[in-house]
Amino acid sequence: MLTYEHLTDVRLDGPTVVTIGNFDGVHKGHQFVLEKTIAAAAARDAQSAVVTFDPHPALVHRPECAPPLLTGRRDRLELIETAGIDVALVIPYTLEFAQLTARDFVERYFVRGLNACAVVIGRDVRFGKDNAGDLDALEVLGREFGFEVIVVDDFGAPDGGERWSSSVVRQLVFSGEMLAVTTLLGRPHRVRGEVVHGDARGRELGFPTANMSQSSDGMVPADGVYAGWLSVVDGDRSEQHMPAAISVGTNPTFDGEERRVESFVIDRKGLELYGKEVIVEFVQRLRPTVKFDSLDALIDQMNLDVDKARLILG
Incomplete structure (x- = not known):
């Protein structure tokens, strides 16, 4: 997997299909999104790409109440690579970066940086300054810049229970319920x-x-x-x-x-x-x-x- 921290370093041969997230833990819900991204890239003769952040945004905005991270940066990237992703862009998350508008973020990172032909996201996606960007905004920007928006519906546990989430995994780790944790992580x-x-x-x-x-x-x-x-x-x-x-x-x-x-x-x-x-x-x-x-x-x-x-x- 090619891993970049700065847009000026990115070198790509063609278009990408991009997904975005913190991916803390790279649990089965994350793995589902990554699989959809890889499949969409293969169908479009493109590379699969992940945009993620370091440090976790909560550590920048609310360090006093930020949740403990399930995985460090190295393990997170290794797990994303193991899933089969071709390119990872790790954006250094700062208060200055957080001031980018939703439109500026999409244009700078998805369009100019990664040449996205499609973006894979969940229905509850939020991005840009004050989390003003949502699914509707992304679809409008997709029409403007010429990329497709692929929506991944919530992927819940097989028994129909709570949706996969990092917060659920954290609660189980906090309680020492490691068999349940293994089920949610797949490892x-x-x-x-x-x-x-x-x-x-x-x-x-x-x-x-x-x-x-x-x-x-x-x-x-x-x-x-x-x-x-x-x-x-x-x-x-x-x-x-x-x-x-x-x-x-x-x-x-x-x-x-x-x-x-x-x-x-x-x-x-x-x-x-x-x-x-x-x-x-x-x-x-x-x-x-x-x-x-x-x-x-x-x-x-x-x-x-x-x-x-x-x-x-x-």
Whole structure:
């Protein structure tokens, strides 16, 4: 996938079919829109393109109440690329950019920048200064500039329940309901970051853990112990999708205060992960965080957690 941040860098061989959004999480609803964009591009002998933003607009307009992001920029773009999109334009979102009128935005980015022959959007689309642009406005601009507007109707859950949305996924991650999250995403939820030194308590207890940096990307789920996977980014095949028991929380048995994500890789010894970038995927919550009265009780429970995680992960 060709990825651009500045219109002056964009190099295209022909027209594009464009869709626009934040795509946080790239959940099944997003995937549906991306599939429609790719299909529309193929039918028009065009390239498929995504226009997205970094940072998330809410972090610019309302940083004090912006929701936690499900995915960092790198994972978001990787997932969009995996879906099959040809071109991504990542617009640096600023207060100055937010002053562009709907017409100026469409002309600058869709028409001049990406040579759009069609734009794929949902019925509730909003764009331009003060979110003044809507579906009707886009259709008027499409007639003016010569591009087609393709409307994707709301894509709800298969059981007829709530529509796919990033906010629904966030609520499930916040509650630790990872099986439901996997259903909405089509894959386990992930956190990406560097392995840093911790307190080395896990090693002392016989369960050495990979402690993720506080600056890791991706929304951290509810406190508890999870079965999941750990992969070393750019590692060899033996370091991909390693089964893990993952602890999220403050280590209340040791009166900890810092909330951490720590992964014990099951049935692997001698791993050297400090300083490496890893991806941790959460498959299923095993139990909530508990404060134990003794180290023996903690170790017994950790052995049970590992056995259960091993069984779940096969």
